[in-house]
Amino acid sequence: MLKSSVRIFAPATISNVGPGFDLMGFALEQPGDIMIVKTNDTGLIRIINNTSSDIPLDPDKNVASVSVFALLEALGCTTGFDLIFETKINPGSGIGSSAASCTAAVVGVNELLNRPFTQKELLPFAMKGEFIASGSVHADNVAPALLGGFILIRDYNPIDIVRLEAPHDLICTVAHPNIQIKTSESRKLIPKELSVKKALEQCGNIAGLMAGLTTSDYALIGRSLHDVIAEPVRAALIPGYNEIKARLSETGALGGNISGSGPSVFALSDNPESARKAGVLMNDVFTKAGLDSKVYISKVSRQGTRLID
C-alpha cells in the first residue's frame, strides 16, 4: 500500500563557496525546510503555507510546484499533490531557500509515487524550479540540497555532478544580515569577460579547495576561499563584508566568503570555538553597520533531502 503523506527535511546550502562560483555548493545540518507532501484527489498541485514566510501560492510561480510539474510531466502522471510548507528557510537569505523548496517537493512526490527516480535523477526537476527563482539554470544549491556533502558541478552540458564527502570536522558559520538581495538582480552585476590572469587565479583556488577537501588539508581550504568573479562585485552590496573577510583570521576560522549571491556570509572552521568566534565577529560587524543579523552554526552535512518522521 502506497503512503499518502510524507514529511520531508531539505537542508540549507551554501553555494558558490568562493572560487566555486556557479560550480560548487555544500549542505548544512541546520537550518532546513520541513514540508509535508500529500496526495490529493483533485489532480492539482496545491500550495499550503503554514509558515510566516511570503511564499507564492500560485503553483505556476512557486518553485516547489514548478519542480513537481517537471517530475510529473516526465512520468505522464496526473496525480494531484498538496505541498504543505511547515518550516521555511528565510527566502532571499542566500542559503538556498528556493533550492530546499524544490528538493523537498520532488523528494516527497517521488516517495509517494514509490520512487520511480533515484535521488540523483531528481536533479533536473529541482533545477526547473530553481530556474524561476534565479533566472538562470544552476545546480549549485539544488545538487547539495538533494545529495548532501560537497558538490562540484564539473559541467552543465551534459550535467556532471561530482559529490565529495566533506571532512568530518568542518563547521560552517553563516550570518544572514537583514537585507534582501535578489539572485536574479545580483547576477546582472557579474561581468561577462575577465582576464586570463584572473581566470587562472580562480582555477588555482578551486583546484586548491578541491585538494584541501579531499585530503583534509584545512589550511589549504582556507587559503583557497577567494573568488575573483562574483565576490568583488557582490561584496559592495553587503555592508561590512570586507571588514568581516579581512578580520576572519582573528577568529581562527579557515576562511570565508559570500554565501550564494548574498547577503549571507559564511566561514569554515575546523573547530567549534573558531566557528563561534566567527559568528560573533559577523554579528558585531553587521550591528556596527546598522543591520540585525541571524547567525547559524552547523556542521557541513553529508545528508541531503530526506524523509523524517
Next chain:
Amino acid sequence: MLKSSVRIFAPATISNVGPGFDLMGFALEQPGDIMIVKTNDTGLIRIINNTSSDIPLDPDKNVASVSVFALLEALGCTTGFDLIFETKINPGSGIGSSAASCTAAVVGVNELLNRPFTQKELLPFAMKGEFIASGSVHADNVAPALLGGFILIRDYNPIDIVRLEAPHDLICTVAHPNIQIKTSESRKLIPKELSVKKALEQCGNIAGLMAGLTTSDYALIGRSLHDVIAEPVRAALIPGYNEIKARLSETGALGGNISGSGPSVFALSDNPESARKAGVLMNDVFTKAGLDSKVYISKVSRQGTRLID
C-alpha cells in the same frame, strides 16, 4: 668530507595537464636528464655538453647555470661548478627539457654545498633558469621536476605549491612529433581575455581533475582533460592533434591533451594496453601528417630530481 662530484637524474614533466594550464604538471619516470655536477677551483660556472643536443655554452644563456647563479647569490657563495650534461631530454619537445636542466643543476649544487636548502626551497632558483627559456615566470614544469608527483601551483604570489601523490596505476603516453614550437612564441598566441562562461568551464575541469586524482576516479580524470584557454590556439600548431584527441577514446585511454606548449601530445591511461594503443594512434596520425615522432610510455612518477650512482 664534502663530495666534489654528484650525478643527478631529473625527470621529464608534463605541464598544463589540460585544464591545469599554467598551474599543473606531473613527473614521468622516463625520460629524464642526467647531469654530473662537480666543484671546480676557478670560481666560474662552466657548461660541458656531452650530449648531441644543442645547448648554450654561455653560462649567462644556459638555464642550468642561470639557476645556479640564483642559488649561489642567495648564499653569497663564490664556489665554481662544472655542469656536465650527460643525457638531455630533447629541447623544444614540450616535456620539460629546460626544467630538467634547471632542477638537475640546483639539486646537484645544493648537494655539493651540503644541502643549505630543502628540495622545495630550491624552486625559486630553478624558476629563474626556467624564466629565460620561456620568457615567463612559471613553475608547472620545474615544480614537478623537482618534487615529483602531481603538482598544483595554487598561487604565484606568493608561490603556493600543492603536491599530490598520483594514483599508482596512472600511465602516461607522450608522443613528440619532429617539429619545434618555442614556448615563448607559442605563449604569444594565448588570448589575454576570455568569457566568464569559458573560465567556468576551465574551473569545472581543473576541479574535476583534482577530485579525480585525489579519489582515484579515473573516468573523472578523463572527462576533465579539456583546456579552453591554450588548447584551442595551440592545437592549430600541431598537425594531427585534433584527430588524435578525437580518436583517443578508441584506445581506452582516459583522455589527453597537449604537453606544455607542445608539440608533444600526452594521454593518461589506467592500464598498459591502453597506454600502448594511445602511442600507436599518436604515431600513426603523425606519420599520416608527414611527421616522424618519438613515443614514450612511462608511469607517472612520485619521485622528482635526485642523486643517482
